[in-house]
Amino acid sequence: MKAAVISFPGSNCDQDLAWAFQEIAGIDTDIVSASETTLAGYDIVGVPGGFSYGDYLRSGAIASFSPIMPALKAHAENGGLVIGICNGFQILCEAGLLPGALQWNKSLSFICAPEELAVVNTDTPFSNAYEPEQTITLPIAHGEGNYYADPDTLAKLEANQQVVFRYRDNPNGSLNDIAGLTNAAGNVLGMMPHPERAVEALLGGTDGLGVFESLKQEVLANAAR
């Protein structure tokens, strides 16, 4: 079982995400530069948080044209698992791998705070270790996390049960309280909260562990099939 964490110029959660995969979940993990062009041999690809390319133009817009992106798109189209966190979520939306877009927080403030989330879909490779409707607390740290999709797209993704995490007390104006969602096929997840920052009690909480346990279970189950 192998995981890759893509490092873009300006990523700042790549080491944390790799730590969570490698040291906490025990998954063999490489940090792969965004200037590489292959992701062959990886079961899981993590797109980390940060400020890729300085957030110029729009968050994630420049990163979505990085040399690694065709390989990431191919990995996703072949059913490979992809998790984008914070700036990673913004990049996946900009790249068209997830529906919708992340807009400026309604308050215009950068919000760095623990947030309560409801796990509203536990039938995904990213959330199967949680209980249905379980409340978890994960840190958020973003200025542009206000999820937007046009009414048709929103209706479709709700009908298809693509929403995985919802804010209990919406901090940023996201439509339908959406904190994290998958693509229609269910193998690509984007979320604004940081599960990789909540995997050790020493650092304030372990509610993010479920995401990494879920991914590990999914890859093991796939291998056994």
Place this chain on the structure above:
Amino acid sequence: MFKASIYVNYKPSVLDPKAEAIKTALKRMDYDNVESVLFGKYFELVLAAKDEQAASAQVDHICDALLANVNMETYRFELTEISEVKA
């Protein structure tokens, strides 16, 4: 050569918190008559193309792919034919 003047704005259905903040500041400055504020982006591209139609098609693609996020933004542009730009 063509100069493309490109305007990118949020769709009317998207509430832009930055534009709202500007509007609030204008109200504070006693400009109570300002009904609405649109806060967009402006780009200028100079490109070589064989004719206006070719330039237009290319700028369209550039806007769709990069300059605008068509999920939440719209764009429009004007093309002007210009003489060669010396580097």
